Amino acid sequence: MDIDIQEISKLFGTTAALHPVSLAIPSGALVALLGPSGSGKTTLLRILGGLEFPSSGRVLFEGQDATNLTVQERRAGFVFQSYALFRHMTVFENIAYGLKARPRAERPPKLEIARRVERLLELIQLPEIGARYPSQLSGGQRQRVALARALAIEPRMLLLDEPFGALDAKVRKELRQGLRDIHDATGLTTVFVTHDQEEAMELADLVVVMSMGRIEQIGRPQDIRARPASNFVRDFITA
Amino acid sequence: MSDAAERNWRSATDETPLVRGGLILFAVAGIALLVAAPLLTVFAEAFAKGWFAALKSLGNPDALSAIRLTLTIAAFSVPLNAAFGIAAAWFITRFDFRGKAFLITLIDLPFSVSPVVAGLCIVLMFGANSAIGGWLVAQGYPIVFALPGIVLATMFVTFPFVARELIPVMIEQGCKEEEAALTLGASGWRVFVTVTLPKIRWALLYGVLLCNARAMGEFGAVAVVSGKIRGQTATMPITIEMLYNEYLSVAAFSLAGLLTALALVTLLVKTVLELRHADEIAATHRH
Numbered sequence: 001m002d003i004d005i006q007e008i009s010k011l012f013g014t015t016a017a018l019h020p021v022s023l024a025i026p027s028g029a030l031v032a033l034l035g036p037s038g039s040g041k042t043t044l045l046r047i048l049g050g051l052e053f054p055s056s057g058r059v060l061f062e063g064q065d066a067t068n069l070t071v072q073e074r075r076a077g078f079v080f081q082s083y084a085l086f087r088h089m090t091v092f093e094n095i096a097y098g099l100k101a102r103p104r105a106e107r108p109p110k111l112e113i114a115r116r117v118e119r120l121l122e123l124i125q126l127p128e129i130g131a132r133y134p135s136q137l138s139g140g141q142r143q144r145v146a147l148a149r150a151l152a153i154e155p156r157m158l159l160l161d162e163p164f165g166a167l168d169a170k171v172r173k174e175l176r177q178g179l180r181d182i183h184d185a186t187g188l189t190t191v192f193v194t195h196d197q198e199e200a201m202e203l204a205d206l207v208v209v210m211s212m213g214r215i216e217q218i219g220r221p222q223d224i225r226a227r228p229a230s231n232f233v234r235d236f237i238t239a
Numbered sequence: 240m241s242d243a244a245e246r247n248w249r250s251a252t253d254e255t256p257l258v259r260g261g262l263i264l265f266a267v268a269g270i271a272l273l274v275a276a277p278l279l280t281v282f283a284e285a286f287a288k289g290w291f292a293a294l295k296s297l298g299n300p301d302a303l304s305a306i307r308l309t310l311t312i313a314a315f316s317v318p319l320n321a322a323f324g325i326a327a328a329w330f331i332t333r334f335d336f337r338g339k340a341f342l343i344t345l346i347d348l349p350f351s352v353s354p355v356v357a358g359l360c361i362v363l364m365f366g367a368n369s370a371i372g373g374w375l376v377a378q379g380y381p382i383v384f385a386l387p388g389i390v391l392a393t394m395f396v397t398f399p400f401v402a403r404e405l406i407p408v409m410i411e412q413g414c415k416e417e418e419a420a421l422t423l424g425a426s427g428w429r430v431f432v433t434v435t436l437p438k439i440r441w442a443l444l445y446g447v448l449l450c451n452a453r454a455m456g457e458f459g460a461v462a463v464v465s466g467k468i469r470g471q472t473a474t475m476p477i478t479i480e481m482l483y484n485e486y487l488s489v490a491a492f493s494l495a496g497l498l499t500a501l502a503l504v505t506l507l508v509k510t511v512l513e514l515r516h517a518d519e520i521a522a523t524h525r526h
Binding site for chain 1: 415416418419420421422423424425426429433434437438
């Protein structure tokens, strides 16, 4: 699904978290929103997911105005920075949550839900952990469970907020490849937020460099490396 | 190993055995003198003339009526205050708005206002001489000197307990899990029932138990609004006072013992629940 962000801005009180920004994301792309903290990247991601509403501007999904769609109507698979797994539920219940929350008419039968959860656990290569609680998992396992939970609702896009932020360097590298594989297997339009330029450059098809609530540059990693559009971008990607 | 070598192993926050022993002794003596001894005295006085006399005094119609009334008051005020407390805690922790600090102060007001003053306020607002009270009495629904007034007074006094327990817990837990549930398509009500309520259930239980203990034991505010009509509006604490003033010490202390036992039962329930769900509590706190 392609996403078209048109002149989106966001004010918190009198401070502008986002100055009007525009961005076209082609269907099936893997996009990184890259910038230091306070650059507005997470705000933009939350606006896409319907967790914040813009002060002005529009968001189009496949050409349809989606600005006023509720968070539930967006059907965006969202992975939170600290994963926000439901700590009182098992891994199985976490992943099944979105399917069980559907209105009765659209809810798959119990056996079908169980089958889908099993398939997702295989996709994230953790087939044996359904009965465990989040507190019994390692950081990397939690991240993958959060990804499986987001995929379970058959989302129209995948949004990830610093998905590798809380992990050590070795696990981070493994999971980067894991996300790439899942993106390639599902073909979902995927947007992730990161402050790590190496991560953005290695993983994404398209990198959006942000600073102070503005987009500094949009481009393929090699193009941004070769021709940084501003001093800020040059400093940030060589840091 | 010698003493000197052992002392080197002590961590920086440990005290010497002498200081430790002194502090423990001080704490135990304090609890024994201020908590355990008075509790034991209540039961000793109740059973001063034997089990039979104590039980017989509880079978008195006035005592039975007081027990029934106190349980009825708790049955009304505790669930209502739990609902209000959840709503207030939700509102305060999930939204930013002007006057939030004022609202938090307002919730704490019953802690700082004397219960007698609270009772007087209710009498002034709903008494037969006020506009609302006069109209309600004319319709046949008196508030003051009747059950509704006592419930109102009890609710005023016990209002902060649930909200006060929930607010810090809900601030600490944040709302990421709720946001996650929303992105998964759950409705607001479903998020509340399946995510928020399980997250806060232990704090809620603790708040409800405290609220219940205080609701059953409230004296000052209820003394003002109830009119102390024996057999009708006299709750357990008020009946205890009346019996005591009439030098019926076995009856007074038997009822006091029962009131204490009710409070101890609530504490016991809490402890048993915590033991039974120890794994789950640990799991939800560690993550």
